[in-house]
Amino acid sequence: MLKEERFNHILTLIKKKGKANYESLAGELNVSEDTIRRDIESLHTNGLLLKVRGGALSLSKNPLSFQDRTRYQSEEKNIIALKTLQLIREGQTVFMDGGSTNCAVASHLPANSRFRLVTNNMALVPVISTFRHIELIVLGGIYDRETAANTGGQTCSEAAKYIADLYLMGTCALQKDLGISAVFQSDGEVKQQMLKNSAKTYALANNAKLNATEYYKVCELKEIKGLVTDLPANDPRLDDFRGLGIRLI
Amino acid sequence: MLKEERFNHILTLIKKKGKANYESLAGELNVSEDTIRRDIESLHTNGLLLKVRGGALSLSKNPLSFQDRTRYQSEEKNIIALKTLQLIREGQTVFMDGGSTNCAVASHLPANSRFRLVTNNMALVPVISTFRHIELIVLGGIYDRETAANTGGQTCSEAAKYIADLYLMGTCALQKDLGISAVFQSDGEVKQQMLKNSAKTYALANNAKLNATEYYKVCELKEIKGLVTDLPANDPRLDDFRGLGIRLI
DNA sequence: TGCGAATTTGCATAATATTGCAAAATAGTA
DNA sequence: TACTATTTTGCAATATTATGCAAATTCGCA
Numbered sequence: 001m002l003k004e005e006r007f008n009h010i011l012t013l014i015k016k017k018g019k020a021n022y023e024s025l026a027g028e029l030n031v032s033e034d035t036i037r038r039d040i041e042s043l044h045t046n047g048l049l050l051k052v053r054g055g056a057l058s059l060s061k062n063p064l065s066f067q068d069r070t071r072y073q074s075e076e077k078n079i080i081a082l083k084t085l086q087l088i089r090e091g092q093t094v095f096m097d098g099g100s101t102n103c104a105v106a107s108h109l110p111a112n113s114r115f116r117l118v119t120n121n122m123a124l125v126p127v128i129s130t131f132r133h134i135e136l137i138v139l140g141g142i143y144d145r146e147t148a149a150n151t152g153g154q155t156c157s158e159a160a161k162y163i164a165d166l167y168l169m170g171t172c173a174l175q176k177d178l179g180i181s182a183v184f185q186s187d188g189e190v191k192q193q194m195l196k197n198s199a200k201t202y203a204l205a206n207n208a209k210l211n212a213t214e215y216y217k218v219c220e221l222k223e224i225k226g227l228v229t230d231l232p233a234n235d236p237r238l239d240d241f242r243g244l245g246i247r248l249i
Numbered sequence: 250m251l252k253e254e255r256f257n258h259i260l261t262l263i264k265k266k267g268k269a270n271y272e273s274l275a276g277e278l279n280v281s282e283d284t285i286r287r288d289i290e291s292l293h294t295n296g297l298l299l300k301v302r303g304g305a306l307s308l309s310k311n312p313l314s315f316q317d318r319t320r321y322q323s324e325e326k327n328i329i330a331l332k333t334l335q336l337i338r339e340g341q342t343v344f345m346d347g348g349s350t351n352c353a354v355a356s357h358l359p360a361n362s363r364f365r366l367v368t369n370n371m372a373l374v375p376v377i378s379t380f381r382h383i384e385l386i387v388l389g390g391i392y393d394r395e396t397a398a399n400t401g402g403q404t405c406s407e408a409a410k411y412i413a414d415l416y417l418m419g420t421c422a423l424q425k426d427l428g429i430s431a432v433f434q435s436d437g438e439v440k441q442q443m444l445k446n447s448a449k450t451y452a453l454a455n456n457a458k459l460n461a462t463e464y465y466k467v468c469e470l471k472e473i474k475g476l477v478t479d480l481p482a483n484d485p486r487l488d489d490f491r492g493l494g495i496r497l498i
Numbered sequence: 499t500g501c502g503a504a505t506t507t508g509c510a511t512a513a514t515a516t517t518g519c520a521a522a523a524t525a526g527t528a
Numbered sequence: 529t530a531c532t533a534t535t536t537t538g539c540a541a542t543a544t545t546a547t548g549c550a551a552a553t554t555c556g557c558a
Contacts, residue, residue, distance in 0.1 A: 003536080019251060022514085032538050037515075052253050053514065053545070063256035064295055112295040122374050122387070129394050132296055138371065138399050140389030140407050145378050150387050154410075158389050158403070252546075271504090281548050286505075302504065302555075 001029065006039055014049050014058045021055035046232055047082025064110045076206045076230035077104040083228050083249050084168060087202055090114050092165040095194040096121060098149030098187060099170025101204045103127065109134075118162045120150040120190060121170075137162065144186070151186035159193040167198035169224070171205050173212035176240040179221050181214040188216035200225040202249070207231050211240065221246060250278065255288050263298050263307045270304035325455040325479040326353040332477050332498050333417060336451055339363045341414040344443040345370060347398030347436060348419025350453045352376065358383075367411045369399040369439060370419075386411065393435070400435035408442040416447035418473070420454050422461035425489040428470050430463040437465035449474040451498070456480050460489065470495060 006029050013020050020040075022033040029036070044051035050062050059078060081104035088094060088109075093116040096102045102119075106127040113131055117124070120139040128136050141155030169191055173181045180203060182188035195201050201224045210229070221227075226247030231238055233248050241248060255278050262269050271282040271289075278285070293300035299308050330353035337343060337358075342365040345351045351368075355376040363382040366373070369390060377385050390404030418440055422430045429452060431437035444450050450473045459478070470476075475496030480487055482497050490497060 019254065021251075033514095034539075035537060038537085050253075052251055054251050057251065057253055061253065061257060063253050063260055063292075064297070110295070111297050120389075122371070125371050125374070125392065129392065129397070132394070136392035137403075138387065138389045138392050140369075140387045140399070140404075143374065143378070143385035143387050145381075148378070150389070154386075154407070155389075158407075161403075283549080284547060287547085 001031075003039070006031070006036075007043060010036075010039060010043065010056070011048060014056060018058045018061050019055060045083070045086070047079040059108075064112075065108055074206075077101050078108070079230040080204050080206065080228050081105040081108045084202070084204060085109065087166060087168070087200075087226075087228075087249075088113070088115060089165070092116070093118065093162065095119070095159070095162070095164045095167040095198055096124060097168075097170045097190055097194060098123075098147040099172075099204070101206070102168060102170045105168060105204070118159070118164060120155050120159070121148065122150065123148040139190075144184075147184075147187065149187070149190075151184070151190060155186075155190050156193045159190060160197060162197060164194070164198040165200065167194045167201040169195070169201055169203045171209055172203065172218065173214045174203065174205055174210055174221065174227070174241070175213045176211070176221070176244075178213050178217065180218040180224070182216045182218050183214045185216045188218045191218045195219055195223065202226045202228055202247075204228050207235075207237055210237060250280075252288070255280070255285075256292060259285075259288060259292065259305070260297060263305060267307050268304060274304075326350050327357070328479040329453050329455065329477050330354040330357045333451070333453060334358065336415060336417070336449075336475075336477075336498075337362070337364060338414070341365070342367060342411065344368065344408070344411070344413045344416040344447055345373060346417075346419045346439055346443060347372075347396040348421075348453070350455070351417060351419045354417060354453070367408070367413060369404050369408070370397065371399065372397040388439075391435075393433075396433075396436065398436070398439075400433070400439060404435075404439050405442045408439060409446060411446060413443070413447040414449065416443045416450040418444070418450055418452045420458055421452065421467065422463045423452065423454055423459055423470065423476070423490070424462045425460070425470070425493075427462050427466065429467040429473070431465045431467050432463045434465045437467045440467045444468055444472065451475045451477055451496075453477045456486055459486060 009029060010020060022036045025036045026033045040051050040056045043049050050057045050059055080101055084105045085108055096117060096119045098121045102121055103123050106124050112133060114133040116135040117128060118137045128134050139150055139155050139158040141150030142152040144151050182191060203224050207229055221244050224246055226249055227241060228249045238248050258278060259269060259274060271285045274285045275282045289300050289305045292298050299306045329350055333354045334357055345366060345368045347370045351370055352372050355373050362380055365384040366377060367386045369388040377383050388399055388404050388407040390399030391401040393400050431440060452473050456478055470493050473495055475498055476490060477498045487497050
């Protein structure tokens with residue numbers, strides 16, 4: 001039996017029952033518990049389930065994240081969000097800009113998250129305000145209805161005042177040679193400022209954004225530390241982005 | 250049964266009944282009271298419930314999302330809001346600061362309102378974003394969960410960049426001799442900056458705020474142009490504020 | 499202040515995870 | 529096809545975590 005078949009079996013079970021344990025899976029699939037454990041480990045790091053001591057749970061049963069995320073989020077974004085969570089460390093200062101992927105990340109945060117968030121994304125405010133231990137710093141500016149984010153020179157100059165450990169760059173277009181590009185100049189400029197002031201930048205993008213370009217160039221691919229997508233790290237659609245020194249997550 | 254499943258059980262019960270005790274949970278889940286105790290301890294440190302002697306309670310201070318907050322409007326605030334609307338003219342630049350009274354004003358605006366709004370009040374953002382012709386400028390800063398407004402030096406210095414025709418000053422304490430005062434210094438400082446940069450300032454206050462003082466002095470009464478309350482203009486409770494050269498609305 | 503109940507702490511036991519390693523399976527290549 | 533390199537899998541030794549029990553401590557209340 002192929003590993004992928006086991007993955008499917010595990011995910012189906014989790015979807016149906018909401019949970020799974022090593023022993024019965026090992027029996028059903030006729031492999032050792034160690035193998036199942038490694039499978040679940042792998043599915044966990046790919047954001048497809050929640051690994052807990054003794055087995056695994058479906059993401060919707062995670063008792064430590066209390067946001068209602070069922071409404072507006074696609075499965076792709078949930079996967080990206082789960083993978084992204086592993087990048088955020090306690091005590092860090094984190095930039096997050098516009099885009100619903102960043103909202104998905106916020107809604108998956110564990111309830112006791114403790115870090116400082118600097119953002120121009122107004123959609124994040126109601127979500128983050130429920131986390132008592134997250135210090136929220138809002139970057140002001142001209143509010144854009146389309147993206148629910150603040151933009152303009154004011155936003156850039158405010159962003160310039162903060163230095164972050166991590167920047168989670170919201171959905172944008174990526175292309176091997178032309179780098180990262182944005183639909184709006186004002187958005188792109190904020191991205192550039194945040195990139196400049198962060199130790200590490202990770203781009204968050206679903207597979208539709210790979211090999212796409214928009215008109216405003218934000219940066220080269222090599223300027224970012226990593227790329228978080230909804231694809232497994234070994235997916236051929238990511239081949240274009242290998243060997244550039246960026247981490248594929 | 251996985252630990253996380255117990256967590257979910259406990260949280261569901263708490264959500265439904267508002268409380269839970271060790272003994273019955275231990276029975277239902279078939280584990281010792283110690284385990285339940287440790288579960289509740291863990292949920293408590295994650296901020297998902299309130300641990301008390303003998304069991305747990307749901308968090309009384311349910312973090313309201315600001316949609317909820319803006320929905321909550323007393324009759325008094327509606328009266329103030331409707332009176333305030335007539336002060337706003339097309340094409341003006343208007344400052345609005347924190348407080349639910351300003352939310353009430355925003356929610357009563359006519360659909361075709363056309364002006365520029367500058368605010369540090371995050372609760373206004375979702376309300377105003379539905380108005381196509383209102384240009385919204387957000388003042389950034391440190392987000393305060395209590396008031397859903399941005400505060401701090403950053404907010405003040407941003408406010409200083411704009412000059413408004415009108416400033417609608419949110420609920421605060423007013424007293425004939427001691428003037429207007431605020432509960433938080435950071436809030437008071439923003440108010441002072443907005444006051445300074447506005448041609449006209451109107452204070453919005455329900456009758457409970459009249460003849461009250463707080464510790465941080467914002468300004469003298471004579472510095473404002475008018476006072477909007479839920480009382481009729483001839484109400485005797487407003488007598489203290491007559492003859493000071495301020496308009497009573 | 500003193501009593502009983504609730505809670506914390508330390509500890510033993512059992513369950514679960516991690517790690518290193520070797521055998522087996524698979525893929526890649528000449 | 530045969531051979532090597534790589535990955536996957538199972539296993540054993542070790543570390544970690546969860547759980548229940550009992551003793552010690554704290555707390556609430558009369």
